[in-house]
Amino acid sequence: MTESTSIDRSTIWPYEEGEPGPFFYARYSHPTGVEAERALGALEGGRALLFPSGAAAATAALLGLARPGQTVAVAHGAYYGTALLVRELEAWGLRLLEFDQTGPPPEDADLVWLEAPSNPFLTFPDLEAASAHPGTVLVDATASTPVLVRPLEHGADLVLHSATKYLGGHHDLLLGALVCRYEEHYARLLALRGRTGAVASPDAAWLLLRSLRTLALRVERQSQTALELARRLDAHPAVARVRYPGLGPDPRAARYMQGGFGGLLSFDVEGDARKVETSLRVIRNATSLGGVTSTLEARRRWEGERVPAGLLRLSVGLEDVEELWSDLEQALAAL
Numbered sequence: 512m513t514e515s516t517s518i519d520r521s522t523i524w525p526y527e528e529g530e531p532g533p534f535f536y537a538r539y540s541h542p543t544g545v546e547a548e549r550a551l552g553a554l555e556g557g558r559a560l561l562f563p564s565g566a567a568a569a570t571a572a573l574l575g576l577a578r579p580g581q582t583v584a585v586a587h588g589a590y591y592g593t594a595l596l597v598r599e600l601e602a603w604g605l606r607l608l609e610f611d612q613t614g615p616p617p618e619d620a621d622l623v624w625l626e627a628p629s630n631p632f633l634t635f636p637d638l639e640a641a642s643a644h645p646g647t648v649l650v651d652a653t654a655s656t657p658v659l660v661r662p663l664e665h666g667a668d669l670v671l672h673s674a675t676k677y678l679g680g681h682h683d684l685l686l687g688a689l690v691c692r693y694e695e696h697y698a699r700l701l702a703l704r705g706r707t708g709a710v711a712s713p714d715a716a717w718l719l720l721r722s723l724r725t726l727a728l729r730v731e732r733q734s735q736t737a738l739e740l741a742r743r744l745d746a747h748p749a750v751a752r753v754r755y756p757g758l759g760p761d762p763r764a765a766r767y768m769q770g771g772f773g774g775l776l777s778f779d780v781e782g783d784a785r786k787v788e789t790s791l792r793v794i795r796n797a798t799s800l801g802g803v804t805s806t807l808e809a810r811r812r813w814e815g816e817r818v819p820a821g822l823l824r825l826s827v828g829l830e831d832v833e834e835l836w837s838d839l840e841q842a843l844a845a846l
């Protein structure tokens with residue numbers, strides 16, 4: 512027993528008696544990756560596969576699970592990169608449809624793509640309605656993590672994570688994951704990964720193992736702080752609207768998310784959102800989410816017209832709640 516797993520950076524492992532063993536070439540699999548996949552799979556209740564980023568995991572899901580001519584129904588207001596990616600693959604015959612994930616998915620969808628909760632609109636999918644749909648159901652649970660929701664237990668077929676966010680948690684690793692309920696999906700995606708070469712590095716897998724040890728504590732604390740900040744922002748005169756699953760009655764989120772509502776929220780200000788961004792002193796004016804340090808940014812710069820001009824997305828880190836609130840108050844005073 513060692514306290515920390517060692518990283519094996521080998522790309523080859525010698526055959527045994529002329530036969531390849533469980534590991535022979537790192538593009539197919541490597542020991543650190545397999546160990547991290549085991550740990551994540553146990554948390555989600557399925558079989559996990561790591562990819563070099565969330566976007567690479569999404570690409571593998573689309574190429575591995577959908578066929579030319581098929582329809583991918585993506586939740587409205589979900590991670591903006593997902594719709595862009597499906598649109599990119601329209602040239603290979605996929606069809607994109609966007610729908611309201613709080614209701615049942617469109618009947619003609621072959622692959623249903625939900626987000627629990629959506630980034631940055633914080634809507635929560637109706638997992639029961641989706642699981643009654645005949646199509647393959649994938650839930651991007653980046654923002655909730657298995658600490659709060661385990662979508663496979665609610666009928667989803669696959670879970671996707673940008674492990675760059677909460678699972679990694681420290682703004683120091685780029686990683687993605689798919690967790691499969693069915694062996695058939697797992698085998699298909701494993702073969703595709705080996706062929707396309709979209710393999711996560713041993714170093715990234717090792718960092719994930721390190722991070723999973725504190726995942727539950729981080730998410731619990733981030734949820735508590737985010738709920739408190741969401742309530743205070745909701746009462747602030749400069750804030751027109753707050754989106755957070757734990758604010759107001761959202762029976763769907765409450766039913767599925769146990770033990771908190773996560774560290775991600777968004778709110779709208781009237782006036783120049785950039786003034787809030789540039790006045791921050793503690794919270795980083797940066798993109799991404801899920802790290803131990805808080806980040807905030809106006810999403811208009813990336814998402815264009817689909818988000819309100821004054822929408823600010825806040826990812827709550829592990830700083831003291833009062834320190835974060837003082838920072839937000841003084842930044843909002845710049846409006």
Ligand SMILES: *Cc1c(COP(=O)(O)O)cnc(C)c1O
Pocket residue numbers: 564565566567590592626630651653654672673674675676685686687
């Ligand atoms: C960031 C993000 C992704 C993409 O993940 P990368 O690791 O940046 O490639 C996918 N889904 C959601 C919800 C995200 O926040």
